[in-house]
Amino acid sequence: MDEDDQRDERAADRSPLLEVRNLVKRFPVRHGLTQRLAGHVAAVDGVSLTVGPGETLGLVGESGCGKSTVAKLITRLERPTSGSIHFAARDLAGLNETALRPLRRDLQMVFQDPFSSLNPRHTVRQILAGAYRYQGLEPDQPAEELLARVGLEAGHADRHPHEFSGGQAQRIGIARALALRPKLVVCDEPVSALDVSVQAQILNLLRDLQDEYGLSYLFIAHDLGAVRQISTRIAVMYLGSVVETADRDTLFAQPAHPYTHALLSAVPLPDPDLEASRERIVLHGDLPSPLDPPSGCRFRTRCLKADELCAAERPQLRTIALGQQVACHYPERTP
Amino acid sequence: MTVIRKLVSQRSAALAFAVVAGLVLLAVAAPLITWIAGSSPTAFHGDAVDPGLGGLPRGAAGGISARHWLGVEPVNGRDVLARVVYGAQVSLLIAVLATVLSVLLGTALGLVAGFFGGWVDTVIGRTMDLLLSFPSLIFMIALISAAPGTDRRLLLVVVLGFFGWPYVGRIVRGQAMVLARGEFVAAARVLGASRRALLVREVLPNLTGPVLVVATMSIPGYIATEAGLSFLGVGVQAPTPSWGQMIATAVPWYASDPAYFLIPGVFLFVTVLAFNVLGDAVRDALDPRSQRR
Numbered sequence: 353m354d355e356d357d358q359r360d361e362r363a364a365d366r367s368p369l370l371e372v373r374n375l376v377k378r379f380p381v382r383h384g385l386t387q388r389l390a391g392h393v394a395a396v397d398g399v400s401l402t403v404g405p406g407e408t409l410g411l412v413g414e415s416g417c418g419k420s421t422v423a424k425l426i427t428r429l430e431r432p433t434s435g436s437i438h439f440a441a442r443d444l445a446g447l448n449e450t451a452l453r454p455l456r457r458d459l460q461m462v463f464q465d466p467f468s469s470l471n472p473r474h475t476v477r478q479i480l481a482g483a484y485r486y487q488g489l490e491p492d493q494p495a496e497e498l499l500a501r502v503g504l505e506a507g508h509a510d511r512h513p514h515e516f517s518g519g520q521a522q523r524i525g526i527a528r529a530l531a532l533r534p535k536l537v538v539c540d541e542p543v544s545a546l547d548v549s550v551q552a553q554i555l556n557l558l559r560d561l562q563d564e565y566g567l568s569y570l571f572i573a574h575d576l577g578a579v580r581q582i583s584t585r586i587a588v589m590y591l592g593s594v595v596e597t598a599d600r601d602t603l604f605a606q607p608a609h610p611y612t613h614a615l616l617s618a619v620p621l622p623d624p625d626l627e628a629s630r631e632r633i634v635l636h637g638d639l640p641s642p643l644d645p646p647s648g649c650r651f652r653t654r655c656l657k658a659d660e661l662c663a664a665e666r667p668q669l670r671t672i673a674l675g676q677q678v679a680c681h682y683p684e685r686t687p
Numbered sequence: 688m689t690v691i692r693k694l695v696s697q698r699s700a701a702l703a704f705a706v707v708a709g710l711v712l713l714a715v716a717a718p719l720i721t722w723i724a725g726s727s728p729t730a731f732h733g734d735a736v737d738p739g740l741g742g743l744p745r746g747a748a749g750g751i752s753a754r755h756w757l758g759v760e761p762v763n764g765r766d767v768l769a770r771v772v773y774g775a776q777v778s779l780l781i782a783v784l785a786t787v788l789s790v791l792l793g794t795a796l797g798l799v800a801g802f803f804g805g806w807v808d809t810v811i812g813r814t815m816d817l818l819l820s821f822p823s824l825i826f827m828i829a830l831i832s833a834a835p836g837t838d839r840r841l842l843l844v845v846v847l848g849f850f851g852w853p854y855v856g857r858i859v860r861g862q863a864m865v866l867a868r869g870e871f872v873a874a875a876r877v878l879g880a881s882r883r884a885l886l887v888r889e890v891l892p893n894l895t896g897p898v899l900v901v902a903t904m905s906i907p908g909y910i911a912t913e914a915g916l917s918f919l920g921v922g923v924q925a926p927t928p929s930w931g932q933m934i935a936t937a938v939p940w941y942a943s944d945p946a947y948f949l950i951p952g953v954f955l956f957v958t959v960l961a962f963n964v965l966g967d968a969v970r971d972a973l974d975p976r977s978q979r980r
Contacts, residue, residue, distance in 0.1 A: 424873075429873050429876055429877065449881075453879040454879075460877060461874070463873065468869055469870035469871050470874075471889055482875060486879045486881070486884060487879050528874065528878075
């Protein structure tokens with residue numbers, strides 16, 4: 353990334369809450385009986401993104417593109433191989449657990465599977481009290497109050513997780529994440545395990561809570577519909593890196609990266625005539641293995657526009673319009 | 688509580704539960720029973736045996752009479768009932784304490800190995816493999832005979848527990864590995880939980896089911912091993928009674944006084960069977976596939 357791009361970006365996001373730079377996570381790959389080291393797979397390969405105060409950044413991509421690993425790195429469930437995670441004026445990337453503990457109050461997470469994220473042996477009250485106990489704090493809000501905030505009843509406090517529906521269980525997960533009054537909540541596919549009707553309720557709840565407490569979200573999903581509903585900005589990931597970021601409306605109206613374009617054309621339209629007449633871009637082939645990624649642009653093996661330059665040189669994220677950045681040699685929209 | 692209700696609803700399990708409860712009562716009430724029966728496990732009764740017949744008990748079926756409800760031992764005439772109930776006390780106590788020891792060791796080490804993985808797991812895992820592949824019975828015999836003067840009961844508890852913990856540890860380790868990757872553990876980590884809190888508050892409560900099952904299943908094994916060691920002469924020593932030791936001394940008398948051989952044998956058989964049935968039932972009752980949802 354060159355100087356100009358960085359300056360443009362700073363102008364666009366004045367003092368972001370979270371600023372991730374060139375985040376890389378490589379996992380060792382072991383083979384055979386002797387667990388011989390066969391190489392490394394870069395699940396996250398140079399991700400940069402920012403989340404401003406009160407903003408929701410949607411992070412979309414196919415399964416296996418590394419978006420959940422990004423969530424685990426930002427919440428420091430995993431240690432990054434390199435790169436920086438600036439949050440609350442600290443770089444979380446290198447901190448140990450003791451140094452992280454007080455910072456975790458401001459940075460919480462909502463998980464994908466509402467049931468496996470709640471300890472089956474604990475009551476809801478114990479689950480919610482854990483938030484304070486693990487921080488060494490006295491509970492400042494009783495479980496009943498937290499439950500009321502997420503639309504559950506006080507009587508639910510002494511039940512166990514298996515007595516709830518998926519949507520209710522996810523509300524408990526959200527209540528737990530909010531107990532410490534965080535500034536940023538990382539939501540890792542929070543609705544993808546739920547029924548469609550329940551998804552909308554949870555998305556509305558997340559939006560209401562954002563308005564009420566001025567929360568910022570990093571909202572990870574593979575469902576463009578959900579992301580469109582809740583995000584102010586959207587970042588698109590492909591094979592371990594961000595290929596495009598833009599304001600929600602810009603991204604949906606004028607996608608610049610061929611991959612974004614293809615993703616959007618796969619979203620069904622509600623109007624059948626429009627659906628029948630529109631141009632669809634169908635991607636061929638599978639996501640390449642991150643063990644052996646293609647040279648140059650990661651997307652070139654499935655891209656309609658790819659040529660020699662794409663195979664030789666990896667495109668960097670650059671600003672092509674106000675608030676829109678793309679990593680492509682031949683963006684659909686030129687600066 | 689639901690587990691107990693589930694157990695009792697099954698007839699074989701209810702019977703096994705009753706037998707185990709009865710045995711525990713028998714062992715606990717041993718002094719009371721001998722007081723009612725008017726006997727003692729160590730008093731000799733020369734008048735109850737016939738020296739002319741090589742010390743064979745007088746009367747039918749090993750000398751069963753109003754004074755000696757289950758007969759007397761050949762030669763010295765000790766009361767068999769008193770020795771059986773005191774023997775139950777010794778056998779159950781050793782088995783239960785050995786189980787407690789192996790469960791504590793196995794749970795703690797298995798939990799640490801499964802949760803942390805890496806070199807901790809390698810060290811603990813290899814130690815478990817080593818102990819499991821060890822010819823433990825031979826080692827126990829050698830160790831116990833090489834330690835004279837110590838209390839055999841205590842020594843048995845320590846040796847049985849030491850060789851038994853890897854069976855618990857292996858199961859706990861596997862469960863802890865799965866649980867450690869669970870999202871609720873990740874959720875607790877995001878809240879800032881210390882490693883100790885993760886182990887004790889998040890993972891450990893989820894292990895009570897499997898641990899309870901191994902514990903119930905290991906008690907009959909320890910009762911049988913203790914009896915076996917006593918039979919081989921390296922277990923509980925006279926005058927302290929034990930079932931295995933009674934069976935061992937009864938062997939030369941099996942033809943002339945079969946009751947002396949049968950009575951402790953039946954007690955041992957019923958006890959081991961009841962504990963095994965109960966263990967199976969506990970496993971079924973705690974199996975998530977047979978439960979709720």
